[in-house]
Amino acid sequence: MTSIAEPLQPPTRVLLGPGPSNVHPRVLRAMSVPLVGHLDPAFLRIMDETRRLLQFVFQTRNELTIAISGTGSAGMEACLTNLLEPGDEAVVCVNGVFGTRMADIVERCGAIVVRAEAPWGQVVEPAAIAAALSRCRRPKLVAIVHAETSTGAWQPLEGIAELAHAAGALLVVDAVTSLGGCPVRVDEWGIDACYSGTQKCLSCPPGLAPITFGPRALDVLLQRRTKVQSWYLDLTMTQKYWGAERVYHHTAPISMNYALHEALRLIAEEGLEARWSRHERNHAALKQGLAAIGLTIASQPGHQLWTLNSVRIPDGVEDARLRTALLEEYNIEIGGGLGPLKGQTWRIGLMGESSTAANVLLVLSTLERVLPRCGYPIEAGAGVAAAQRAYAA
Numbered sequence: 392m393t394s395i396a397e398p399l400q401p402p403t404r405v406l407l408g409p410g411p412s413n414v415h416p417r418v419l420r421a422m423s424v425p426l427v428g429h430l431d432p433a434f435l436r437i438m439d440e441t442r443r444l445l446q447f448v449f450q451t452r453n454e455l456t457i458a459i460s461g462t463g464s465a466g467m468e469a470c471l472t473n474l475l476e477p478g479d480e481a482v483v484c485v486n487g488v489f490g491t492r493m494a495d496i497v498e499r500c501g502a503i504v505v506r507a508e509a510p511w512g513q514v515v516e517p518a519a520i521a522a523a524l525s526r527c528r529r530p531k532l533v534a535i536v537h538a539e540t541s542t543g544a545w546q547p548l549e550g551i552a553e554l555a556h557a558a559g560a561l562l563v564v565d566a567v568t569s570l571g572g573c574p575v576r577v578d579e580w581g582i583d584a585c586y587s588g589t590q591k592c593l594s595c596p597p598g599l600a601p602i603t604f605g606p607r608a609l610d611v612l613l614q615r616r617t618k619v620q621s622w623y624l625d626l627t628m629t630q631k632y633w634g635a636e637r638v639y640h641h642t643a644p645i646s647m648n649y650a651l652h653e654a655l656r657l658i659a660e661e662g663l664e665a666r667w668s669r670h671e672r673n674h675a676a677l678k679q680g681l682a683a684i685g686l687t688i689a690s691q692p693g694h695q696l697w698t699l700n701s702v703r704i705p706d707g708v709e710d711a712r713l714r715t716a717l718l719e720e721y722n723i724e725i726g727g728g729l730g731p732l733k734g735q736t737w738r739i740g741l742m743g744e745s746s747t748a749a750n751v752l753l754v755l756s757t758l759e760r761v762l763p764r765c766g767y768p769i770e771a772g773a774g775v776a777a778a779q780r781a782y783a784a
């Protein structure tokens with residue numbers, strides 16, 4: 392046989408970029424077990440367990456808590472297309488790539504975007520949201536990104552639901568880079584619709600988007616005057632497959648659902664609180680280590696994510712040269728900046744399985760080794776030592 396393609400042989404990387412994160416071997420094994428049909432009783436049981444596990448990680452009692460087929464962006468699109476109809480007004484908080492993407496989807500729904508903005512790297516102030524709401528006649532929803540992966544800004548959500556609800560609007564939250572990495576309390580915070588993705592802090596390959604709709608969002612969905620624009624993402628139909636009726640809509644990606652089930656079981660075994668403090672500890676150690684070699688976190692002080700560290704590139708340092716050296720010589724992936732931050736920042740993700748002390752020490756020591764070659768002369772050792780001290784404290 393003539394070879395038309397090489398055998399699959401991807402390198403084994405340490406994934407410290409903006410996602411995907413490393414995946415536990417148990418999750419990889421779950422993807423290789425035999426398929427069953429998407430209406431097989433064995434699969435329906437797995438779906439039911441997945442719904443319960445998702446309710447646990449989202450900290451919600453919402454019945455409509457399921458995994459949408461597609462990546463995090465499908466979760467974003469599902470929330471917005473199901474809640475918005477042409478002519479509706481939506482306040483969208485924009486301070487990075489993902490708020491910008493939400494605004495784009497809102498426009499594609501035929502709805503009117505009213506922006507509440509902040510500079511990239513900063514969080515959106517409640518006053519800006521209140522001002523945007525006051526510019527609307529009948530705001531349908533407020534959409535906000537909890538963890539802005541493009542900038543490393545950690546948006547506080549306390550009190551935002553009250554603002555939205557007082558104006559008669561729903562609160563929609565992007566928890567793609569927060570769910571499984573830091574507290575996300577859907578019920579306690581009054582969030583009406585929330586979505587995430589599997590490949591960030593849940594440490595599962597990309598392919599599903601966990602989503603939850605509360606009673607107010609469900610009401611809005613059931614009272615629509617028009618059909619949901621997207622057939623594939625129409626929750627009135629997917630709900631009937633995940634719910635008691637079990638009506639065929641589209642074939643569930645079986646192996647992806649196996650993977651999510653196992654990834655969620657791992658989270659339940661670790662415990663949410665323990666998982667959050669692991670992310671906090673590793674972020675703090677990395678930050679101390681970076682500071683010791685003169686590197687700073689670029690996002691707003693007091694609002695810096697544990698899961699995604701946006702690092703300011705020092706003057707004169709070649710961005711791509713450093714990232715290429717890390718990847719090719721050390722098998723470590725870190726991310727570059729996006730949009731206006733391209734060439735300005737590196738993005739070091741510490742998400743899920745990737746958030747370990749071993750990885751923090753590894754990335755610091757390799758940075759210390761590679762930086763001098765890229766135009767930043769430092770003596771190796773100070774960064775790693777500072778991180779060690781942070782762990783010992």
Ligand SMILES: *Cc1c(COP(=O)(O)O)cnc(C)c1O
Nearest residue numbers: 462463464489538540567568588
């Ligand atoms: C990654 C990400 C998305 C999009 O997820 P995909 O899996 O790339 O589709 C949406 N929002 C945020 C905050 C993200 O980090």
